[in-house]
Amino acid sequence: MRKINEIFYSLQGEGFHTGTPALFIRFSGCNLKCPFCDTQHEEGRWMDDEAIWAEVAACPARMVILTGGEPSLWIDDALIDGLHRLGKYVCIETNGTRKVPAGIDWVTCSPKGAPVVLDRIDEVKVVFTGEEDVEVYRQLPAKQYYLQPCSCRNTEEVVDYILKHPEWRLSLQTHKWIQIR
Numbered sequence: 001m002r003k004i005n006e007i008f009y010s011l012q013g014e015g016f017h018t019g020t021p022a023l024f025i026r027f028s029g030c031n032l033k034c035p036f037c038d039t040q041h042e043e044g045r046w047m048d049d050e051a052i053w054a055e056v057a058a059c060p061a062r063m064v065i066l067t068g069g070e071p072s073l074w075i076d077d078a079l080i081d082g083l084h085r086l087g088k089y090v091c092i093e094t095n096g097t098r099k100v101p102a103g104i105d106w107v108t109c110s111p112k113g114a115p116v117v118l119d120r121i122d123e124v125k126v127v128f129t130g131e132e133d134v135e136v137y138r139q140l141p142a143k144q145y146y147l148q149p150c151s152c153r154n155t156e157e158v159v160d161y162i163l164k165h166p167e168w169r170l171s172l173q174t175h176k177w178i179q180i181r
């Protein structure tokens with residue numbers, strides 16, 4: 001059984017796959033407590049894999065995004081294999097502090113100062129608070145490096161930073177701007 005906060009269908013609002021229709025599976029609970037966290041994830045219902053796969057199978061989109069909370073607390077090869085059997089492309093949003101199953105198709109790591117132990121990262125996506133040196137995260141091996149304004153509040157500051165450090169790209173939380181989930 002896995003503890004799930006919510007399952008919803010929307011567009012990926014952030015990062016490389018922005019705009020892509022996806023089913024979000026938000027797992028409950030986290031091993032970190034970021035002061036800026038924009039998500040209520042503590043509440044949850046227990047679901048077995050058959051129930052999870054049934055909701056996934058009913059979604060027309062190919063992309064499934066595992067998030068939370070911290071999804072790495074809850075997932076294993078069996079869950080990912082089942083999603084692949086349904087023909088899905090499996091993405092994860094993780095803080096990088098725990099390993100994730102190797103079969104996941106797209107790994108987004110949003111580091112939070114704690115050591116990152118991932119074997120593979122596709123995109124690094126850092127919440128820009130203005131309070132930490134984000135350049136340390138450029139040392140993580142990845143294909144893409146994104147900075148994301150914190151709660152849509154400091155977009156100008158992030159744009160200014162990226163123009164001076166053009167190895168980064170801008171990730172907007174587009175779902176918040178257009179008021180979808």
Ligand SMILES: C[S@@+](CC[C@H](N)C(=O)[O-])C[C@H]1O[C@@H](n2cnc3c(N)ncnc32)[C@H](O)[C@@H]1O
Binds near residue numbers: 070152
């Ligand atoms: C809620 S987290 C869940 C997944 C995982 N725990 C993590 O932090 O990557 C999903 C994404 O939202 C980002 N995020 C959380 N709070 C935010 C905020 N106030 N503004 C912008 N992005 C935020 C995280 O950095 C992460 O990329």
Ligand SMILES: Nc1nc2[nH]cc(C(=O)O)c2c(=O)[nH]1
Binds near residue numbers: 010012039093180
């Ligand atoms: N639309 C939408 N896109 C997202 N991308 C990552 C999200 C997350 O909370 O992990 C998220 C979210 O909560 N909503």
Ligand code: SF4
Binds near residue numbers: 095
């Ligand atoms: S690691 Fe992710 S879910 Fe956990 S508190 Fe930080 S932003 Fe929120």
Ligand SMILES: [Mg+2]
Binds near residue numbers: 038039
């Ligand atoms: Mg979110």
